[in-house]
Amino acid sequence: MAGFFEKLAAGLTKTRDKFVKGIDNVFNGYTSIDDDFYEELEEVLIMGDIGVNATSTIMDRLREHVREQHITDPEKCRALLLQDIWQQMKIDEHAYDFEDKKTIIFVIGVNGVGKTTSVGKLAAIFKNKGKKVIIAAADTYRAAATEQLVEWADRAGAPIITGREGADPASVIYDATSAFKARDCDILIVDTAGRLHNKKNLMEELAKMNRIIDKELPGICRENFIVLDGTTGQNAIMQAREFGDVADLTGIILTKLDGTAKGGIAVAIVSELNIPVKYVGVGEGIDDLERFSPAEFVDALFLDSVEKK
Amino acid sequence: MAFESLTDKLQNIFKNLRSKGVLTEEDVKVALKEVKMALLEADVSFKVVKQFVSSVEKRAIGEGVLNGLNPGQMVIKIVNEEMISLMGSDTTEIALLPINEITVIMMCGLQGSGKTTTAAKIAGKLKLKGRKVLLAACDIYRPAAIDQLRINAQKQGVDFFSMGTDVSAVEIAKASVEYARKNQDNVVIIDTAGRLQIDEAMMQELVDIKNNVAVNQSLLVVDAMTGQDAVNVATQFNEKVGIDGIILSKMDGDSRGGAALSAKAVTGKPILYVGMGEKLSDLEQFYPDRMASRILGMGDVLSLIDKAIEANAEMDAQKEKEMAQKMKKGKLDFEMYLESMKQMRNMGGLGAIMNMLPGMGRISDDQLPDEKELARLEAIVLSMTPQERKNPKLMTPQRKYRIAKGSGNDIAAVNRFIKQFDQMQKMMKQMPGLFGGKKRGMGGLGGLGRFSGKNKFF
Numbered sequence: 001m002a003g004f005f006e007k008l009a010a011g012l013t014k015t016r017d018k019f020v021k022g023i024d025n026v027f028n029g030y031t032s033i034d035d036d037f038y039e040e041l042e043e044v045l046i047m048g049d050i051g052v053n054a055t056s057t058i059m060d061r062l063r064e065h066v067r068e069q070h071i072t073d074p075e076k077c078r079a080l081l082l083q084d085i086w087q088q089m090k091i092d093e094h095a096y097d098f099e100d101k102k103t104i105i106f107v108i109g110v111n112g113v114g115k116t117t118s119v120g121k122l123a124a125i126f127k128n129k130g131k132k133v134i135i136a137a138a139d140t141y142r143a144a145a146t147e148q149l150v151e152w153a154d155r156a157g158a159p160i161i162t163g164r165e166g167a168d169p170a171s172v173i174y175d176a177t178s179a180f181k182a183r184d185c186d187i188l189i190v191d192t193a194g195r196l197h198n199k200k201n202l203m204e205e206l207a208k209m210n211r212i213i214d215k216e217l218p219g220i221c222r223e224n225f226i227v228l229d230g231t232t233g234q235n236a237i238m239q240a241r242e243f244g245d246v247a248d249l250t251g252i253i254l255t256k257l258d259g260t261a262k263g264g265i266a267v268a269i270v271s272e273l274n275i276p277v278k279y280v281g282v283g284e285g286i287d288d289l290e291r292f293s294p295a296e297f298v299d300a301l302f303l304d305s306v307e308k309k
Numbered sequence: 310m311a312f313e314s315l316t317d318k319l320q321n322i323f324k325n326l327r328s329k330g331v332l333t334e335e336d337v338k339v340a341l342k343e344v345k346m347a348l349l350e351a352d353v354s355f356k357v358v359k360q361f362v363s364s365v366e367k368r369a370i371g372e373g374v375l376n377g378l379n380p381g382q383m384v385i386k387i388v389n390e391e392m393i394s395l396m397g398s399d400t401t402e403i404a405l406l407p408i409n410e411i412t413v414i415m416m417c418g419l420q421g422s423g424k425t426t427t428a429a430k431i432a433g434k435l436k437l438k439g440r441k442v443l444l445a446a447c448d449i450y451r452p453a454a455i456d457q458l459r460i461n462a463q464k465q466g467v468d469f470f471s472m473g474t475d476v477s478a479v480e481i482a483k484a485s486v487e488y489a490r491k492n493q494d495n496v497v498i499i500d501t502a503g504r505l506q507i508d509e510a511m512m513q514e515l516v517d518i519k520n521n522v523a524v525n526q527s528l529l530v531v532d533a534m535t536g537q538d539a540v541n542v543a544t545q546f547n548e549k550v551g552i553d554g555i556i557l558s559k560m561d562g563d564s565r566g567g568a569a570l571s572a573k574a575v576t577g578k579p580i581l582y583v584g585m586g587e588k589l590s591d592l593e594q595f596y597p598d599r600m601a602s603r604i605l606g607m608g609d610v611l612s613l614i615d616k617a618i619e620a621n622a623e624m625d626a627q628k629e630k631e632m633a634q635k636m637k638k639g640k641l642d643f644e645m646y647l648e649s650m651k652q653m654r655n656m657g658g659l660g661a662i663m664n665m666l667p668g669m670g671r672i673s674d675d676q677l678p679d680e681k682e683l684a685r686l687e688a689i690v691l692s693m694t695p696q697e698r699k700n701p702k703l704m705t706p707q708r709k710y711r712i713a714k715g716s717g718n719d720i721a722a723v724n725r726f727i728k729q730f731d732q733m734q735k736m737m738k739q740m741p742g743l744f745g746g747k748k749r750g751m752g753g754l755g756g757l758g759r760f761s762g763k764n765k766f767f
Contacts, residue, residue, distance in 0.1 A: 047355045049536035052346055111559060111587070112421025112532065141587070143464075144456035151452030165460075196562040229421060233352030233536025235564035256420065259505040261538035284420075284450070 030074045033066060037074060041081070048264030048301050051234050054271050058084060082298050085267060089294040091276045095251070096291065099126065101221045104180075104188045104213055107253070108206060108243050109227035111194030114255035114281055116145060118227050119191040120152025121281065121289035131186040133158040136176030138169040138209060139193035149191055155286050159183075169193065173209045177216035188217075197242035210247045223250045225278070230256040230263035240269050251278035254292070258282045262301045330373065332380055337369045340384035344605075351565035351604045354540040357574045365391050389601050396570060397597035398579030403431070403526055403554065405440070405496070411489050412440075413497045413522055415482075417515055417550060418530035419542060420503030423558035425454060427530050427584055428500040429461035430592035435496050436467055443494040445485035446471040447478040447518070448502035458500050465589055468494055478502070482518045499524070506545035515550045526553045528581070531572050533560045539568035540575050547576040557595070558584035565604050641734045643690045643698035650687055685718060689726050692716040701730060 030037045038059065045055040062081055071077055098105075105122065109115050119135060126133045135153050139145035140163045153160040161179055163172040173190065180188045192209065195202035213222070224247040228236050243249060254263050257280050266277050277292040341362050348358045365388055374383045406412045414431065416424045425448070432442040444462045446469070448454035455471050462469035470485045482499050489497045499518065504511035518524065529552045531539060546552055555572050560583040573580055580600075585591040690698065692715035697703050704727055713720045 043355055046349055047537050052349050112423055114421060143460035144453040147453035147456045196559065198563045231419065231536060231538045232534045234350055235534040235562065238563060260507055260541045265536060
């Protein structure tokens with residue numbers, strides 16, 4: 001499967017613009033490691049949405065390594081920095097074991113991050129692997145959310161359990177868990193309505209859905225994915241924290257990485273909350289959801305332009 | 310995570326400095342470093358921060374420190390003023406043509422920024438102004454986007470136009486204006502598909518719509534949670550398509566909303582409205598002063614005061630007078646408690662209030678008294694007779710027993726509540742001055758401060 005970076009380059013209609021000034025410029029412009037050099041490095045990290053805190057942690061570590069290893073060459077410093085972030089973003093080798101087990105995937109996040117689209121894409125991935133997939137459309141709030149997911153389910157060729165608009169989403173979950181048992185499915189993917197993490201009632205509603213799944217399907221492997229918009233800034237940390245209180249998050253789906261946003265906030269979240277990024281969304285096609293590749297992510301974070309690659 | 314507001318931080322830095330007459334370069338530098346961090350934490354674009362901070366620096370050095378302020382506060386004051394002037398505009402409304410002409414509004418933005426919802430919200434707003442609005446569905450890409458708009462148009466009671474997904478967005482836009490003419494609509498709101506600012510073909514679609522339809526207002530919807538990319542998005546939409554105004558969506562979240570500053574700074578286009586919730590009525594005016602406080606993490610005190618005034622307006626004047634009188638005398642009864650609870654709910658609940666207070670921006674829900682707990686306490690009061698409410702001293706074990714039964718609590722809960730109430734009454738007697746505020750609205754708030762205080766009461 002082509003990496004998301006190649007796919008990016010292949011998208012001829014999309015060009016990266018000059019304003020995406022990358023780290024290469026920083027490295028090319030310096031012959032020695034000094035304060036200006038560090039400062040500019042810091043800028044690149046902050047402009048990638050890594051955030052003030054995570055950036056200063058990373059920079060402190062970098063300075064220390066540079067001191068310890070007596071590095072004077074900016075190029076080596078670059079390798080060190082990339083290595084460091086890569087190390088942090090690395091995923092466990094068992095991260096995708098659930099794909100071959102009986103699994104319930106609970107997909108949650110704030111409004112407009114791409115939950116429904118991601119659910120459709122996940123269904124297609126598992127369907128292509130020959131799994132028996134079933135989808136639960138538990139977003140009964142947003143107008144036409146169910147219709148949107150039905151369309152995706154059609155494209156993926158997976159059956160879908162729906163409820164009326166305005167119905168209690170918990171009832172959809174209940175129906176879906178029953179169907180999952182009765183039809184002996186492999187994977188149940190639950191789409192939920194987008195909600196801001198500071199709305200207590202809506203978060204309670206989510207917790208209730210979570211409890212129903214636990215109760216109806218005990219002992220079955222669970223994955224709770226938070227979907228984060230790659231263009232989101234520091235607020236994503238709050239999102240991950242609050243949603244993590246509702247259900248133990250096992251992974252992040254990072255969407256909208258086909259634009260100019262770098263999704264650097266994921267670095268901050270991984271370093272602060274240790275939730276791995278498992279999938280990335282790189283387009284609107286049904287196949288545009290891929291397993292997360294730390295190496296490509298770090299490259300993209302620091303690369304000037306597609307053409308350069 | 311303990312949250313230290315910018316004001317607190319600066320207060321600490323300048324603890325040992327007394328106001329020295331004028332701001333020195335050193336004062337300004339130290340303070341601006343913190344300001345810079347706060348702005349970056351709020352997701353204001355790095356480049357905008359740099360420019361902004363350097364312009365503030367120039368203005369601030371040598372400026373006289375006002376009486377009663379320390380240098381840090383003075384810098385904040387200047388920063389605040391500069392931000393307000395940067396974010397504010399003379400334009401605060403969508404420019405509409407006279408009522409006998411058709412105003413065409415085009416929505417644009419990234420995927421998931423909230424265009425469709427915002428389109429419906431604007432439609433409702435303009436309908437209230439007496440316009441006849443048509444919502445035109447030009448998102449032919451996202452599954453069910455058309456259905457979403459149709460349902461929202463129904464809910465808002467405005468007209469709806471669609472040609473399915475087989476016709477190009479440009480054709481639909483053209484036809485919608487024709488339809489509006491026949492249907493006597495005088496506003497057409499074109500909802501377009503979400504698109505990336507670097508997707509040339511999709512950006513061209515917007516340009517084509519503008520070339521074929523006389524679009525009067527192109528509005529860019531920006532998610533308040535957007536990070537550093539906000540600058541790229543705003544710049545590109547403005548350069549390629551040309552925008553007339555910005556709408557910030559999802560402001561009911563707890564993001565600091567630095568994207569507002571970035572988008573305004575790079576485009577110079579006015580921020581018109583903010584989206585405050587999922588209900589179709591939740592579209593509010595943009596206030597640069599409130600936004601500045603929010604970005605700086607100083608809480609939205611102004612909004613709070615506003616809400617207090619609003620909530621108070623519902624309480625009739627006579628009642629308010631009585632309440633203020635009682636408070637002055639340090640007399641607190643259960644009726645006042647009920648009234649305060651009602652006011653609090655009118656202001657959006659305790660959580661909403663806390664979020665607007667400086668330094669409380671990041672208080673989490675579990676640090677607040679549970680709303681259910683509050684409801685239980687309210688039930689206790691509601692189970693009292695009017696006499697008991699007015700005169701807490703009447704309480705006897707028999708009465709308490711009856712109240713407990715009536716409100717579904719055990720007697721211990723009732724005892725606890727009444728005891729805490731007593732304590733609070735004593736406290737109020739000790740500081741009557743605190744509650745005798747002259748300003749409308751603050752009387753109620755003073756009381757609220759007690760109720761929401763650090764678990765004293767609960």
